[in-house]
Each structure stands twice: as structure tokens, then as C-alpha cells.
Amino acid sequence: MRRPIDLTSARPGVFAEKAFVWLCRLGAAIPLTMLAWLLYRVAAAGVHRLSWSFLTDPPSQLDASTAGLGPALLGTLWLIVLTATIALPIGIGAAIYLEEYSRRSKLAGVLELAIANLAGVPSIVYGMLGLGLFVHALAMGETVIAGALTLALLILPIIITSAREALRTVKDGLREAALGLGATRWQCTRQVVLPMALPGILTGAILAIARAIGETAPLVVVGAVAFILYGPDGVDAKYTALPMQIFQWTSNPKRAFLDNAAAGILVLMATLLVINGVAIWLRNRYQSRRS
Amino acid sequence: MTAPAVGRTALHTPTRGRAARWYERLIELGLAGCGMTSILVTIGIVVILAHESKDFFAQVSLGEFLGSTKWTPIIGDHRSYGVWPLLSATLTTAAIALAVAIPLGLLAAIYLSEYAAPRTRKIIKPALELLAGVPTIVFGYFAITTLTPALRDYIPGLAGGNLLSAGLMMGIMIVPLVASLSEDAIYAVPQSLREAAAGLGGGPFEAIRKVIVPSAWSGIAAAITLAASRAIGETMIVAIAAGNEARFGFDPRQPGQTATAYIVDISKGETPHGSVAYQTIFAVAAMLFVMTLIMNVISHRLSRRLRAAARA
Numbered sequence: 218m219r220r221p222i223d224l225t226s227a228r229p230g231v232f233a234e235k236a237f238v239w240l241c242r243l244g245a246a247i248p249l250t251m252l253a254w255l256l257y258r259v260a261a262a263g264v265h266r267l268s269w270s271f272l273t274d275p276p277s278q279l280d281a282s283t284a285g286l287g288p289a290l291l292g293t294l295w296l297i298v299l300t301a302t303i304a305l306p307i308g309i310g311a312a313i314y315l316e317e318y319s320r321r322s323k324l325a326g327v328l329e330l331a332i333a334n335l336a337g338v339p340s341i342v343y344g345m346l347g348l349g350l351f352v353h354a355l356a357m358g359e360t361v362i363a364g365a366l367t368l369a370l371l372i373l374p375i376i377i378t379s380a381r382e383a384l385r386t387v388k389d390g391l392r393e394a395a396l397g398l399g400a401t402r403w404q405c406t407r408q409v410v411l412p413m414a415l416p417g418i419l420t421g422a423i424l425a426i427a428r429a430i431g432e433t434a435p436l437v438v439v440g441a442v443a444f445i446l447y448g449p450d451g452v453d454a455k456y457t458a459l460p461m462q463i464f465q466w467t468s469n470p471k472r473a474f475l476d477n478a479a480a481g482i483l484v485l486m487a488t489l490l491v492i493n494g495v496a497i498w499l500r501n502r503y504q505s506r507r508s
Numbered sequence: 509m510t511a512p513a514v515g516r517t518a519l520h521t522p523t524r525g526r527a528a529r530w531y532e533r534l535i536e537l538g539l540a541g542c543g544m545t546s547i548l549v550t551i552g553i554v555v556i557l558a559h560e561s562k563d564f565f566a567q568v569s570l571g572e573f574l575g576s577t578k579w580t581p582i583i584g585d586h587r588s589y590g591v592w593p594l595l596s597a598t599l600t601t602a603a604i605a606l607a608v609a610i611p612l613g614l615l616a617a618i619y620l621s622e623y624a625a626p627r628t629r630k631i632i633k634p635a636l637e638l639l640a641g642v643p644t645i646v647f648g649y650f651a652i653t654t655l656t657p658a659l660r661d662y663i664p665g666l667a668g669g670n671l672l673s674a675g676l677m678m679g680i681m682i683v684p685l686v687a688s689l690s691e692d693a694i695y696a697v698p699q700s701l702r703e704a705a706a707g708l709g710g711g712p713f714e715a716i717r718k719v720i721v722p723s724a725w726s727g728i729a730a731a732i733t734l735a736a737s738r739a740i741g742e743t744m745i746v747a748i749a750a751g752n753e754a755r756f757g758f759d760p761r762q763p764g765q766t767a768t769a770y771i772v773d774i775s776k777g778e779t780p781h782g783s784v785a786y787q788t789i790f791a792v793a794a795m796l797f798v799m800t801l802i803m804n805v806i807s808h809r810l811s812r813r814l815r816a817a818a819r820a
Binding site for chain 2: 223228229231234237238240241242243244245247248251252254255258259262265274306307308309310311313314315318319322324325327328331332333334335337338339340341342343344345348349352353356370373374376393401402403427430431433434437438440443460464465467468469475478484485489
């Protein structure tokens with residue numbers, strides 16, 4: 218790892234120094250230019266399709282101009298609510314266990330390794346887990362709940378990691394004070410640590426859910442349907458979701474549907490922007506209060 | 509600082525005695541149960557992938573799977589199960605993506621940590637985060653509608669769906685990951701080393717090339733490995749823009765089908781539970797899981813080495 222510093226080779230001249238700064242600037246500028254180009258193209262193609270009826274109408278396989286996002290938006294709403302309900306308690310509970318109960322224990326080491334590995338598993342592999350486990354082995358079929366469970370497992374490592382970071386910002390002195398006053402471990406956690414870490418935990422949770430909203434690949438695998446006229450009416454209903462609908466329109470051979478895909482992307486990106494905005498607002502509020 | 513709730517809230521759970529001990533024990537068990545979920549999920553992935561691909565490998569030898577270059581699992585009279593067409597497309601797109609993401613991400617990281625003024629940093633960092641937050645389906649749309657037509661003006665013989673534009677798009681997608689992890693690694697290089705390098709009379713470029721990047725190298729290598737793993741597992745961009753044609757070859761102008769795109773392609777249609785098509789996607793996913801797992805472990809080791817070195 219430590220190599221001797223090479224001072225014998227030729228030193229870069231003033232020109233090389235200057236050229237390198239520009240090269241570095243280019244490294245940051247190229248991806249951001251692509252982002253700007255992407256946003257511009259999507260807006261240019263999709264903005265004319267945005268309307269209230271586009272948000273509420275069912276999709277159509279024949280006519281792109283009357284097709285809408287209604288069932289997809291409802292499906293995404295169902296998925297968010299169910300995914301959050303499943304993943305948040307488990308993820309935050311796991312984080313509390315690792316930070317407040319089992320610091321430096323052997324089990325904690327194994328858990329940490331598992332979480333680190335899960336964070337790197339491709340999302341489509343979670344889809345395969347959902348297909349094998351929820352759809353077939355547990356016979357849930359291609360339902361909203363199977364999709365939500367799959368997404369919940371997918372974002373679990375993100376929630377655990379961010380909740381742990383939030384818990385770590387609470388000073389140990391407060392824990393010691395609470396325990397010294399005779400509080401039990403859980404009383405200390407519940408009444409001292411959690412209230413202080415809550416904004417941080419929520420910020421992480423919101424960002425994790427934003428991630429789940431944009432996921433397409435696992436939903437394709439666990440059988441979100443490409444074409445459906447109604448939103449789900451229960452946890453065991455068939456469903457589609459916003460990114461699924463965009464995928465379907467993007468792969469439709471009729472060119473007119475591509476503009477619908479662009480409009481769908483605008484809705485998706487706007488939703489994510491609002492959600493991220495809330496998370497950032499929460500984080501800033503929390504940070505300004507702490508200082 | 510707002511006061512924690514201690515002063516206001518009565519301790520309304522039992523504090524002493526047997527009831528308290530049971531209550532505490534129960535809570536701890538519940539929390540440990542939540543923690544165990546991540547182990548169960550890990551086991552679940554391994555068991556499901558192994559169980560479902562077991563039937564596949566009962567019919568197809570591992571030698572054919574890894575040795576043949578023909579992948580025709582559901583069409584034609586003579587079925588062939590050589591995974592190389594999927595692998596060649598996966599490796600080609602990943603290589604293109606890394607060729608884009610490593611230089612751009614590393615340069616961006618160096619710019620942010622060594623050159624950018626605090627005000628510029630405050631604009632560029634969130635912008636890169638925004639890029640990182642774009643769902644991959646959006647990149648897929650952009651690749652097929654904009655990037656491919658633009659490239660076709662310059663590259664003759666570029667197919668409508670091709671490995672090149674899928675790989676390039678994936679590279680742009682991965683830049684923020686490489687940039688942010690490399691920046692962390694560069695940031696961890698002690699300030700004293702920078703000062704020492706400056707004291708020897710060189711400019712920042714010389715310090716970066718001879719001191720800072722070599723010192724941060726294990727962290728940068730961890731970032732690159734993680735980026736490779738991400739590129740191999742990326743799905744929607746290649747499913748939309750790479751052409752979905754399982755053919756063996758490394759020519760980026762040609763269409764191809766990556767392992768992930770194959771899984772999506774099969775999943776889109778009706779796949780009866782227990783059919784050969786159903787089994788193939790689990791076998792392909794198992795291969796994908798092993799590949800990414802190896803890279804994640806390497807990346808994990810490298811970043812641990814960086815942390816150990818930073819402490820030393």
C-alpha cells in the first residue's frame with residue numbers, strides 16, 4: 218500500500234498543471250451536461266402530454282393520445298404505502314438492535330457483513346427472490362403485496378444503514394445520563410435516543426422509499442402487469458406501477474407512445490424531486506436545530 | 509438544542525422487578541428478530557437461486573452452460589444452453605461503462621476535493637446526487653430515443669439497439685458512484701501529506717499524481733470494483749437500449765442481450781412456473797449473483813484496507 222514517493226521522474230510544467238485542472242473540470246462537466254440534455258429532451262417530448270386526464274385516465278393500447286397513468290399512479294401509491302409499512306419497522310428495529318443493544322458482539326459482526334452484501338446485490342436478483350419466494354413458494358401470485366414485499370427487502374439495507382448513522386449522532390453522554398437515572402435500556406432508547414435521532418431516521422427512510430419508487434426491474438420479474446385498466450382494490454390485486462408503465466410505453470413499437478413515456482418520466486421525476494426536497498428540508502431543519 | 513423528552517415524559521414502563529425484566533427481554537428479542545431479517549434474506553436469496561436452478565442443471569451440464577456460445581433456450585428445435593452470448597454482452601457493456609465512468613468519476617472527484625471552490629462544490633455535489641437519483645428506466649428512455657440516433661450520425665453500421673449506447677449510458681449513470689466514493693478516499697488522505705508535497709515545491713497536479721492518488725488507491729480501487737458490480741447488475745438500460753438479441757460477440761456496434769436483459773425479456777412474457785424458460789432465468793440470476801458477490805467482497809476488503817491505512 219505505501220509506495221515510496223517518486224521524485225526522480227520529470228516534473229509536470231506549468232502547462233501540464235493548467236491542462237490537468239481543465240481535464241478535471243471536464244470530468245465533472247460531461248456527466249452534468251448529459252443530465253441537462255436528458256432533462257431537456259424528456260421535457261421537450263413529454264410536456265405537451267401533461268394534463269389532469271393524463272394523470273387519471275387508464276392506459277390504452279391503441280390510442281396514445283387518450284392513454285393515461287391512472288392505474289399506474291394508484292399502483293405506485295399502494296406499493297409505497299405497503300413497502301414503507303413493511304420495511305420501516307423492520308429496518309429501524311434492526312438499526313436499534315445493532316447500535317443500542319449489540320455493539321461489538323459476534324452476532325453484530327455477522328449482521329453487518331450480511332447487510333453490506335445485501336446492499337450490493339443487483340435489484341433484479343431481489344426480483345428473483347420475490348418470484349421464487351413470495352409469488353410461488355408462498356403462493357401470493359402476482360399481487361401488490363408480493364411486489365411490496367420484494368421492494369421492502371430491496372430497500373431494507375438502505376434503511377438500516379441510514380438509521381444507524383442517525384442513531385450514532387446521539388451523544389453517548391445522554392444514554393449514560395438516562396441509564397444513570399435508572400432507566401432500562403429500552404426506556405433510554407425509546408424516550409431519549411429515538412426522539413433525538415428521529416429526523417435523521419426519517420430522512421434516510423424517505424430517501425430509501427424514493428429509491429423504491431423508481432425501481433423497475435424487480436417489478437417486471439415479480440409480475441407487475443404491463444396493461445391494466447384499474448388501480449388495485451386490495452393487497453391481493455393485480456397491479457402496475459409508474460416505472461412499469463413508462464417501460465411499457467418505451468418499448469411500444471408505435472412512436473406516439475414514446476411521448477407518453479416522456480410525460481410519465483416527468484411525473485416520476487417530479488414526484489422524486491418533491492420527496493427528496495422534503496428529505497433535504499428535514500435534514501437542514503434538524504441540523505440547524507442541533508447547532 | 510431541543511430538550512430530549514426525558515424531563516417531560518414519565519417512565520411509564522415498569523422499571524423494576526420481574527415484569528420489567530420480561531418486558532425488556534421481549535423488546536430485545538423483537539429487535540434482534542428485526543436484525544436477523546438481513547441474514548434470512550441473504551440465506552433466502554442463496555436457497556431460492558440454488559433450488560430453482562438445480563432442476564436446470566439436472567438437464568444441462570455446467571460444461572455446456574459455461575462452454576457453449578449458443579443460447580437458444582426457448583426457440584427452435586435444437587435447444588442450446590450456452591451462456592456466453594449473455595456473458596459477452598454483459599462484459600462488453602460493463603467494460604464500456606467503466607471506460608466512461610472511471611476516468612470521468614475520478615477526475616470529478618479530484619476536481620471536487622482538490623480544486624473546486626466551496627461555492628462551486630455546493631452546486632456540483634447536489635447536481636451529481638441528482639444524477640445518481642435518476643431512475644435507470646429514464647436513462648433507458650434517453651439512450652434509445654436520443655443517444656443512439658445521435659451516435660448513428662457518426663458511427664456507420666451502428667444497429668438500432670446496440671451495446672455501445674447502452675454501455676455509454678450506463679457509464680454516465682455510474683459516474684456519481686465512482687466520484688463520491690473516490691472523493692471520500694481522497695478526502696481521507698492526511699492533510700500533512702499534501703503539505704509535505706507542496707513543501708517539496710511541486711504543483712497540485714504533481715502532488716495528486718505522485719502522492720494523493722497513490723495514497724488513496726485502495727479506496728479508489730474499491731470504488732471501481734463496486735462500479736463494475738453495479739454495471740454487471742444494471743438492468744433497465746440494457747433491456748431497453750441494447751437490442752435484446754442473444755448473440756455471441758464483443759462488437760459494441762451490434763445488438764446483444766445481457767444476463768439481466770434476458771431475465772427481463774423472459775419475465776415480460778408468460779412464463780409457466782416449472783418450465784425450462786422459468787428455470788433458465790434462475791440459473792442466469794445465480795451466475796449474476798455470484799459475479800457481483802465476488803466483486804462486492806473484493807470492494808469491501810479494499811475499503812477496509814483503506815480505513816486501516818487511514819488509522820495507521
